[in-house]
Amino acid sequence: MPEEVWRDRCGQVASCSPRGSELLLGFETQNFCTEDSVGKGLRVRGQCLCGRVAFEIAGKIPSLYQCHCSLCRKQSGAASSTATIVASANFRWLSGQELVSSWIKETGFRSDFCSNCGAPVPNPLRNLPYVWVPAGLLEEGKDLAIRMQLFVGSKAAWDQMPLCGVVYETSPELREFVLLLHRTEGC
Numbered sequence: 001m002p003e004e005v006w007r008d009r010c011g012q013v014a015s016c017s018p019r020g021s022e023l024l025l026g027f028e029t030q031n032f033c034t035e036d037s038v039g040k041g042l043r044v045r046g047q048c049l050c051g052r053v054a055f056e057i058a059g060k061i062p063s064l065y066q067c068h069c070s071l072c073r074k075q076s077g078a079a080s081s082t083a084t085i086v087a088s089a090n091f092r093w094l095s096g097q098e099l100v101s102s103w104i105k106e107t108g109f110r111s112d113f114c115s116n117c118g119a120p121v122p123n124p125l126r127n128l129p130y131v132w133v134p135a136g137l138l139e140e141g142k143d144l145a146i147r148m149q150l151f152v153g154s155k156a157a158w159d160q161m162p163l164c165g166v167v168y169e170t171s172p173e174l175r176e177f178v179l180l181l182h183r184t185e186g187c
């Protein structure tokens with residue numbers, strides 16, 4: 001998949017084909033953050049740099065991925081963005097939602113950030129029942145692992161291997177991407 005296509009899909013917003021939405025909606029209830037783990041009271045909090053934007057995720061957090069594409073590099077200010085995708089039902093804002101600003105590229109790539117400190121914050125995955133969550137905001141992570149490396153084919157020259165997880169020159173299809181993140185095994 002060329003980078004330009006993934007830019008519309010890269011953990012961010014953008015147009016999504018109806019077929020893609022159906023696929024995602026179709027498997028949403030099979031697995032993921034199950035009622036069991038929610039019922040056991042698993043909760044992980046996350047917050048921005050200044051702490052005014054805060055959120056909470058219920059249940060087991062899916063695996064992480066890193067995206068090395070040119071947009072994610074600029075959005076994160078680093079070699080790659082590191083994030084996960086959680087079911088909307090398991091995500092809730094605790095504070096500061098009114099401080100969240102959005103920048104949306106014409107291709108649909110979206111970056112949400114705290115207007116007070118500039119840190120990237122979660123944003124909805126298009127019109128799908130998922131939320132993109134930057135991993136660096138999470139306050140716990142001992143059970144988390146990076147499962148996928150995306151757009152390694154366009155990484156920065158100074159972005160060094162080895163990388164953890166399955167390496168993609170570009171990216172898997174969206175459905176496969178979300179499913180892989182929600183499998184239980186680690187890196």
Ligand SMILES: [Zn+2]
Pocket residue numbers: 048049050051052053114115116117118119
């Ligand atoms: Zn902030």
Ligand SMILES: [Zn+2]
Pocket residue numbers: 010067068069070071072073151
């Ligand atoms: Zn990216």
